[in-house]
Amino acid sequence: MKRVIILTAIYLFCVGFLSPALAAPACHIGICTETVSQAEDDLRGAERAIQEYGDVASGGIIQHITYPDNFMQEMETVISQIAGLADDPLMKAIIVNNSIPGTTEAFRRVKERRPDILCFAGEAHEDPGVIGSVADLITNVNNIYRGYLIPLAAKKMGATDFVHISFPRHMSYELLSRRRNIMEAACNDIGLKFHFETAPDPVSDVGVAGAQQFILEKVPAWLEKYGPNTAFFCTNDAHTEPLIRQIVAHGGYFVEADLPSPLMGYPGALGIDLSAEKGDFQAIVKKIEEAIIQKGASGRLGTWAYSYGYTNSAGLVELARRVIDGEAQLDLESLTAAFEKYTPGARWNGSYYVDINTGIENRRHVLLYQDTYVFGKGFLGLTNEQVPDKYLNIR
Numbered sequence: 001m002k003r004v005i006i007l008t009a010i011y012l013f014c015v016g017f018l019s020p021a022l023a024a025p026a027c028h029i030g031i032c033t034e035t036v037s038q039a040e041d042d043l044r045g046a047e048r049a050i051q052e053y054g055d056v057a058s059g060g061i062i063q064h065i066t067y068p069d070n071f072m073q074e075m076e077t078v079i080s081q082i083a084g085l086a087d088d089p090l091m092k093a094i095i096v097n098n099s100i101p102g103t104t105e106a107f108r109r110v111k112e113r114r115p116d117i118l119c120f121a122g123e124a125h126e127d128p129g130v131i132g133s134v135a136d137l138i139t140n141v142n143n144i145y146r147g148y149l150i151p152l153a154a155k156k157m158g159a160t161d162f163v164h165i166s167f168p169r170h171m172s173y174e175l176l177s178r179r180r181n182i183m184e185a186a187c188n189d190i191g192l193k194f195h196f197e198t199a200p201d202p203v204s205d206v207g208v209a210g211a212q213q214f215i216l217e218k219v220p221a222w223l224e225k226y227g228p229n230t231a232f233f234c235t236n237d238a239h240t241e242p243l244i245r246q247i248v249a250h251g252g253y254f255v256e257a258d259l260p261s262p263l264m265g266y267p268g269a270l271g272i273d274l275s276a277e278k279g280d281f282q283a284i285v286k287k288i289e290e291a292i293i294q295k296g297a298s299g300r301l302g303t304w305a306y307s308y309g310y311t312n313s314a315g316l317v318e319l320a321r322r323v324i325d326g327e328a329q330l331d332l333e334s335l336t337a338a339f340e341k342y343t344p345g346a347r348w349n350g351s352y353y354v355d356i357n358t359g360i361e362n363r364r365h366v367l368l369y370q371d372t373y374v375f376g377k378g379f380l381g382l383t384n385e386q387v388p389d390k391y392l393n394i395r
Contacts, residue, residue, distance in 0.1 A: 027092040028056055029320050030063040030085035033313060034098065038069050041261060042097050042122075044279045045313025048342065053321070056088075062317065063088065067100070075102040082106035086114045093320035097122030097313045099131065099138075107134040118320055122312040128353055132362055137319075137330050139312060141259060142350050142367035143175050147182025148391045149382050151192055153255045153372050154231035156380055157299065161193045161226045165215075165234040165243070167201040176235055178356075182391045183233070195226060202238040212242045219246035231255060240265035248297045256372055260304035262288055270295070281306045282344075289375045298376025305373040306343040315339035332366055339368070347371045349383035356395065 031049065033042040046064045054060015065081055068074045083106045085094050094110060096103045099121035107119040111134055121135040131138055151162050164180055171177050180196070187194035199218070202211040215234075219242075223230060231253035234243055240257050244265045247254045257264040262284050267274050270291045277283040285305050292301060319338040322328035328338070336348040353365035371383045 028090040031095040041307040041309035045310040049317040083109040093118040095120040099124040138365040147179040151186040159231035161230040215242040244269035261307035302374040304370040347383040
């Protein structure tokens with residue numbers, strides 16, 4: 001009996017040693033996202049990582065948590081939740097997407113206890129100098145490059161005029177105002193007429209409904225004023241759906257949303273149900289494209305074919321796994337390679353963040369963009385375009 005027990009123990013040890021699939025994971029990766037009600041795409045990206053690598057409770061490597069919807073009022077809860085992931089002795093990386101205020105303090109607490117844990121901040125909301133003091137990697141949408149690339153895309157699509165729609169609160173944000181100024185300079189250089197229009201702020205007294213009604217009423221008038229080949233860009237998500245709806249109905253062009261996703265504005269504007277295609281972005285794009293072509297708007301509206309939030313979650317988990325396993329580095333090339341795993345057919349590009357006041361480049365802070373997909377036409381190849389240096393210094 002004793003001999004059988006010993007042989008069984010040896011067998012189980014060898015099986016565990018020789019078969020990684022049966023062995024306990026060497027590391028865990030934590031990811032914290034919003035809930036479905038706040039940012040469904042970010043959460044679906046985490047679920048995609050769990051689908052591939054399994055969750056910790058089932059013997060996999062992914063530990064997923066969500067922070068409260070009212071995170072600004074419950075910041076200490078957010079901080080404690082994120083920092084608590086470091087209690088797991090197998091935890092080797094923590095990703096937060098979106099990296100809301102409080103992420104810096106959470107990462108600081110993690111690093112104090114476990115400096116070996118990689119801390120990734122996806123779409124950081126805090127000042128670059130603040131989050132950059134503790135994060136090993138930071139990602140943001142490359143609004144500087146997009147200031148040039150969005151007008152260029154509009155030109156490629158056939159636009160002669162470009163209308164930027166925003167309001168004072170957004171124009172007080174440095175990166176949004178810089179992007180607006182870059183867009184104006186780019187339009188002047190490539191032969192588009194630039195126009196700035198002010199719309200109501202959805203958080204003002206008129207609310208979301210009033211802001212959306214304004215867009216519904218003004219787009220036909222703007223097309224009459226600027227011409228049928230006018231491209232529109234808005235800085236607010238609430239304006240996106242009515243803008244798309246009126247462009248489909250009355251003409252004009254829409255390159256992409258402020259934070260591009262095929263789910264941003266299109267389902268509501270087109271009146272289509274995408275619940276059956278949930279998480280399958282190729283199927284989502286196909287269904288939207290069919291609806292747009294049917295409505296006679298082929299070639300006039302675009303997006304990123306894959307949600308940035310979804311890819312940020314899944315891609316950062318993949319990069320962390322590759323870095324931990326010695327397969328990748330913390331650089332732009334490795335990051336875009338990890339992202340492209342989850343966006344077949346779509347290319348990514350980007351640059352490192354440069355402080356405009358000091359000129360110092362932070363190679364741990366990556367600004368990203370995906371190629372623009374035009375429904376009924378395909379990808380525009382924007383990731384192959386060279387953004388002239390002159391636009392990078394516009395304030």
